[in-house]
Structure formats: structure tokens, C-alpha cells
Amino acid sequence: QLQAVESGGGLAQVGDSLRLSCAAPGRIYSSHFMGWFREAPGKGREFVAGVRWGTGRPYYADSVKGRFSISRSTAENTVDLHMNNLNPEDTGVYYCALSQGGLSTTASDYKYWGQGTQVTVSS
Numbered sequence: 001q002l003q004a005v006e007s008g009g010g011l012a013q014v015g016d017s018l019r020l021s022c023a024a025p026g027r028i029y030s031s032h033f034m035g036w037f038r039e040a041p042g043k044g045r046e047f048v049a050g051v052r053w054g055t056g057r058p059y060y061a062d063s064v065k066g067r068f069s070i071s072r073s074t075a076e077n078t079v080d081l082h083m084n085n086l087n088p089e090d091t092g093v094y095y096c097a098l099s100q101g102g103l104s105t106t107a108s109d110y111k112y113w114g115q116g117t118q119v120t121v122s123s
Contacts (some may be wrong), residue, residue, distance in 0.1 A: 002026045002112045004096045009117030012086050018119060020081040021097035022078035024072075025112035030054025033099040034072060034079045037107055038092040045095070049081060059103060060074070063089070086121045093118050 002025040006036035012018050018036040024034060035095070050059045058070045069082040079096055094117050097110035 004098065004112050004114035006094060006096055006114045006117040009094060009119045011120045011122065012043065014087055014121060014123050016086050016121070017082070017084045020083065020094055020096075020117060020119070022079045022081075024077045024079060024096075025098055028053045028074075028098065029100075031102055033101075033103050034096060035099060035104070035110055036070065036079070036081045036094060036096050037110075038090075038094045038119070040089075040092040042065065043092075045107040046092075047107070050099075050103065050105075051079060052103065059105075061105070070106070073084075083119070086119075088121050088123050091119060091121050098122065 004025045005023040009018040032053045036048045037045045038048050039045045051070045051072045067085045072079045097113045099110050
């Protein structure tokens, strides 16, 4: 069964950096879009960042622009999320998933969700 696999979460202090990595689920085509989402306690799944597989063009939620950076490796079939200047609002479970329909910030457009990785930022 195809599934993304996330890694790299953990505990951080305000202002720290973390890098998350996602092993993409199987063959990814140039028109596909890989996205990172997060889910905070009591909240819905929120789009964080994504990358168009073919071009590598990134997209970010306003809340993380200038602090997070997403990149993909077609050779390794991975998507990394570099998170800088973390704050408590970044706390949550981070998931990556695939949108076969291209760019989307809506969780229901994605499939092959991973188990997620916990990020906790304490002040």
C-alpha cells in the first residue's frame, strides 16, 4: 500500500530550526504536487508548504513564508521541509501527501498520507 513516510520531528525551543523529511509514495510524475500539512490539537489539517514535482517550484502558507523552505529530490524521491525561527504556533503533527491533480492547499485533494511526525515548540 502506497504511503508517504515522514521523519525528523521533535522538540524545539522558540527560534530553533528543524528539518523534516518525507519519502514520497511511489512514482511521482512531473505534474504532481507534494504537500506538507500540519494539524494542531483541536484544529483541522492546515496546508503549510508544497512543491510541484517537475519544476521544484515551491508554495507556502502565509504563516510560514520567510521561515520555512521546501525542496524535493527527484533522485531520492524525497521532500524536505526546513523550518527556521520556530514559534509555538508551529506545534503540531506534520504530514506529507501527494496531490495527483497538481497544486492544491486543500487536504481532501491529497492521498497517500503518512503517519505524521510531531513537532513541539516550547517558549
